[in-house]
Amino acid sequence: MSIKPVSERTISRMPKYLHYLNNLKENGVDRVSSASIAEALGTTASQVRQDLSAFGSYGAQGYGYSIDRLSAEIKGILGIDTSYRVAIIGIGSLGHALLEHLEFEKYGYHVVAGFDIDCDLIGTEINHVPIYSMDDLADVMKQQEIDICVLTVSRGSAKQVASYLERLGVSAIWNFTNEKLEIGESVAVENIDLIDSLFVLTYYMNRNIEERLLLSQRQRRRVNI
Amino acid sequence: MSIKPVSERTISRMPKYLHYLNNLKENGVDRVSSASIAEALGTTASQVRQDLSAFGSYGAQGYGYSIDRLSAEIKGILGIDTSYRVAIIGIGSLGHALLEHLEFEKYGYHVVAGFDIDCDLIGTEINHVPIYSMDDLADVMKQQEIDICVLTVSRGSAKQVASYLERLGVSAIWNFTNEKLEIGESVAVENIDLIDSLFVLTYYMNRNIEERLLLSQRQRRRVNI
């Protein structure tokens, strides 16, 4: 009913708020103001309140936000107040690492299946997770009631596999392939573009180095004069 | 000299342009218009031209952009027209995967050292890369002339290790720890927040599912009436 589209920027900040609240909670704090949250995350109190009020009124004037309440609300907003079943498609080095990455389990994401085309892997278990043949994808996905697919196949087959997943009615793809998937709106997609991130890091690294160089040249000039 | 600060948004699109150009090049294409680039990446020709002109004039009226020229320019802008030496700090499952991730080598990022506190790992090699003790960090970093540090330590020690790297004069940290590093401007930092990305994916997945539910309810109602 109330179709108020919340900006992507706002959504992407919600996990940051949650992590900070978890932090405070661990330190025995039980309430917090928008100003404190803002300071911790390097933003403004205005933005924090603006973000939160996109979803509801969780605070109290003169008091701030109850950490328990706000945590619960954000978890509800993101939908992480329940658990999900995850499959990893493509067990290369990255897929393998994600199979063993314990953090996911902690947040309620249960990795329950892996898929690959390598006969040496099919039928084995990694970290107690069975590896199936790509040929069994349709069957296993249904049987295992997979919610989220992690796409760690090679770049060459990414688009094809993604389209197949779409046809199978998958609702979420976590895409590590660095390929822009051509897929309908009905599938949620988040991209982890490692190489792109590394390129951006390189840009800022070099910019810093250039700045330092310019600075030291200026200093040297000053000494010479 | 010409201090024109280019927006983060623009920087983050440069790798996308480059990937698309590489794609075209592979298919034997040798020129492209801003309109074609925009269509491929789902943006506008205006934005493409605006982005590129932040760095220079690489196109020609009535013709478009030479793919070879533009590729070279973007590589120069990002600083990826040379090679870099990379160390991976923290050889857990994720660090291990990144050690074996061949893609980096392809783009000129040579992983030449790993660091851990685990005595069973120290002194061994993974994928021909030697694993050193964290105690030797300062020495090896200097000896091996490391440009970029990949931070894959446990969340608990992230801030501490990052501060140490800063003191060692490291110029770039690729941070996979999901911790906000408290570090000066002189170090370039890019964060890969896997859990945050997974939360955002979960949000959009659930929103889609809700939409579908609403839709089917409406359809059912229509049938009933």
Add this chain to the structure above:
DNA sequence: TAGATTGTTAATCGATTAACAATC
């Protein structure tokens, strides 16, 4: 030449920040 397409200036749109009444 005519058509195509750039680089850039101006217009629009959206997101961030500031301000403030409401009230705990």
Add this chain to the structure above:
DNA sequence: TAGATTGTTAATCGATTAACAATC
């Protein structure tokens, strides 16, 4: 009560899109 802090409206800022003269 007085001080603190929210939720929201208005003002500002920045990024995206549109328009167009320049020109290949």
